[in-house]
Amino acid sequence: KACGIVLSMSNVFVVTDTETMKRDGAVFDLAYKSIDANGKVYGKGSYLITDVFKGDNFPFYWDKIGTYFKHVHNGKIVPLSMQEIRDRYNDHIADLFRAGHTPIITAYNAAFDTRALGLTSKLILGKPFLKYSGLSLMCIWHYWAMSAPKTFFSQYSEAGNLVTSAEAVYRYEFNKPDFI
Numbered sequence: 001k002a003c004g005i006v007l008s009m010s011n012v013f014v015v016t017d018t019e020t021m022k023r024d025g026a027v028f029d030l031a032y033k034s035i036d037a038n039g040k041v042y043g044k045g046s047y048l049i050t051d052v053f054k055g056d057n058f059p060f061y062w063d064k065i066g067t068y069f070k071h072v073h074n075g076k077i078v079p080l081s082m083q084e085i086r087d088r089y090n091d092h093i094a095d096l097f098r099a100g101h102t103p104i105i106t107a108y109n110a111a112f113d114t115r116a117l118g119l120t121s122k123l124i125l126g127k128p129f130l131k132y133s134g135l136s137l138m139c140i141w142h143y144w145a146m147s148a149p150k151t152f153f154s155q156y157s158e159a160g161n162l163v164t165s166a167e168a169v170y171r172y173e174f175n176k177p178d179f180i
Contacts, residue, residue, distance in 0.1 A: 012042050012101040013138065014093070018113045026052045027120040029077070030085060034096065034103070042101070043092050048072060048079040051124045082124040090131040103135060108166040110139035144169055 012034050019029035028049050034042040071077040080088075096103040107113040114129075114137060121129035141164065154168040171179045 008102065009037070010100060010102045011104055012036050012096050013104050013106040014096075015140075016105060016107045016113055016117075018107075018116050020116050021052055024123065025116055025119055026123055027116045028052045030089075030117065031077075032089065032092075034092065036101075042096060042099075045085075045088060045092070046071075046077045047085045047088075048077050049082050049085060049120065049124075050079050051082045052120065082121060086121055086125065086129055086131075089129070093130075093132055093135070104138050105130075105135050106138040106140060108140045110137050110141075141166075 013036070014032055014034045016030070016032040018027040018031075020027055026049075029047070030049060031044075031046040033044040036042070072079055093103050105114065117129040121127060145164070152162075152172055154163045154172065157163055167179060171177050
């Protein structure tokens with residue numbers, strides 16, 4: 001049992017990541033990959049949420065927008081409406097339940113990603129993103145912080161805090177200081 005989550009062989013971790021817009025914090029990019037503790041993949045998706053590109057609302061990393069167009073062109077990201085993406089994500093959760101698995105929503109900063117998805121779904125559809133209540137939530141950042149070596153060092157943010165983003169941790173853990 002870890003942080004209130006009972007870990008078992010039936011667990012499937014739905015590792016989820018989002019990217020958001022500057023003005024309203026709406027998610028424009030959602031990706032997930034479902035894996036078990038042995039690394040077996042149960043499903044994945046990568047979507048560009050077409051409903052959020054309206055007016056003067058731009059992604060936080062606007063300089064990377066060209067990369068998204070390339071990914072769409074190459075079939076790595078599928079542009080769909082929020083309703084279609086919500087349906088696909090929740091259908092995947094239902095499939096995991098039907099197969100006897102226990103899905104656990106997992107993200108590097110789980111509170112941020114789930115809050116942003118909920119906000120986006122409410123803004124666009126007027127309803128929550130997840131159709132299921134009571135799902136377990138696991139924050140990868142929290143687990144890493146509990147086990148982080150005392151020798152961990154990274155850059156400092158403008159606010160003077162140690163940077164512990166997924167990229168910074170990856171640079172440290174895999175000794176790749178130039179990783180972007």
